[in-house]
Amino acid sequence: MLHHSSRISLVRLLSQLFRSFARHESGSIAMMFGLMTFLLFAVIGAAVDYGKWHNAHLKVEAITDRALLAAGRHLQTEPGDGSGALAVANTYFNEAIGNGIYVTDAVAEFKLATEGMGIEATVTGLVKTPFLSLINIQDLAIFANSKVEFNTAVGGSSAIEVALMLDVTGSMCGDGIGPCTTSVKMDALKTASKDLVSVLVRDGQSARVALIPFSTRVRVGEKDSSAAETLMTKLTGMDPVWSGWFVWCNLSSSVSGGSETAVTYTCGSTYVVNEKDWTINPCVSDRNGPEEFTDVPPGPGAWLNAHDGHRHPISQDSLDTPYTSWTGTSEADPSSTWNYAPLGQDCGDTLAANIMLPLTSDVTAINARIDALDAYGSTGGALGTAWAWYALSPNWSGIFEGASAPASYSELTATTSNGAPKLRKIAVLMTDGDYNTYRAWKGYDPQTVSDNAKAICTNMKAKGIEVFTVGFDLDKLPSSAKAMAIDTLQSCGTDIEHFYNSLDADQLKTAFRDIAMKLSVLYLAK
DSSP states (O other), X not given: OOOHHHHHHXXXXXXXXXXXXXXXXXXXHHHHHHHHHHHHHHHHHHHHHHHHHHHHHHHHHHHHHHHHXXXXXXXXXXXXXXXXXXXXXXXXXXXHHTSSOOOEEEEEEEEEETTTTEEEEEEEEEEEOTTGGGGTOOEEEEEEEEEEEEESOOTTOOEEEXXXXXXXXXXXXXXXXXXXXXXXXXXXXXXXXXXXXXXXXXXXXXXXXXXXXXXXXXXXXXXXXXXXXXXXHHHHOOOSEEEEEEEEXXXXXXEEOOTTSOEEEEEEEEEEEEEEEEEEOSEEBOOOSTTXXXXXXXXXXXXXXXXXXXXXXXXXXXXXXXXXXXXXXXXXXXXXXXXXXXXXXXXXXXXXXXXXXXXXXXXXXXXXXXXXXXXXXXXXXXXXHHHXXXXXXXXXXXXXXXXXXXXXXXXXXXXXXXXXXXXXXXXXXXXXXXXXXETTEETOOHHHHHHHHHHHHHHHHHTTOEXXXXXXXXXXXXXXXXXXXXXXXXXXXXXXXXXXXXXSHHHHHHHHHHHHHHHSEEEEOO
């Protein structure tokens, strides 16, 4: 900016030049002076008009961005209401653009983008140019393009760990028994789960997801795999291989109500064989004892029970209560363990495809596990809930190591540069039925299993873990079972806003999309 004295000197100089040119007898000089004067005013006028256009352009961009953020927040709370989000954007823009902004013929086009996970805007308009109109430029065009998206990979946002508990019981199949890899409900579950993963895990850094498929048991690996055998020893304290005397049953008849209910076996006769090198079945059931509802890692007095609901033949339960009979150490004292089986035999109705996956940001691996899910078995809901916690608990870092190790609870209360929590731990619990299985025992009192699940949820939430619950097709249950399932899920959720009662496939996808949006950050991506 010029000082006051400088401005006076400049005025005097221009005045002297004007008088000098005016006295000059040459017509060409007068013409040149007139042209220069015109050009000078034209340049000044153009600068004024350009400044007006630039200012208007910045304001239009700011209004557009705010309209997009308003629409995004609406979509975040009402994920199925895309038309409502667009209406919010249009209303905000139209009200703001008329408030002192000198733009005419402003037109804003808002549309959903990124498969409903973003909103895009294109704005056009005109700014009147009173000075440039002297040379027939009546206005200058404005064009603005912006986009808002949901993402967890934004600087200063929270890192996220999500444990996704998925019901893969027989009731998820069309016949209610199974097994099935595809059905209306299984297809919906797979689509919704992969959609949630696609939203949360975009760059492989800011979010990790664990998958917990559950039915009668939770499967932790492949049968006859050394990795699974090592893990089972960590979880149960049992040897990976067993040899001993085993009592076989000559089955004369059996009665079954399907994979969701108990099976009654009748032995016509038995015989004993000295078996060699049976490998452990890589499936676990609920632990019991004082640590049943905690995230204390497995160890003496706090083991998980194995495939048959015990730690047979070495112990009756998690508390290391030893067997004094049925140990398999002699022909006179044979074992009847289901925890070990010959090569080629497996975990029964906890199918081979349903292996839990600890925390990972490998989307390809996550989607492959989801695509392979195979429904069968009964509903061990308290066990599934416990494993969702285990996958997030830093106390289990000796089980889930390296890139799968859960971060410390202390990061839940630490903050990032913009004040957001450094870490969020999220459990998403999905089921289509009431909980009816405990320690692999089907037909167990559902109220007991429900109460166990609620106790686990209460303690998990006390650690700072946020819990979402999703019921699926619960209206098909008998009224008492439906009421119990809803009570369990509502009690487990962080609050009532964290509970979703999805009646069909579309609503299940909407529920999972809603959860993903609530865990994501709105950001402008121009």
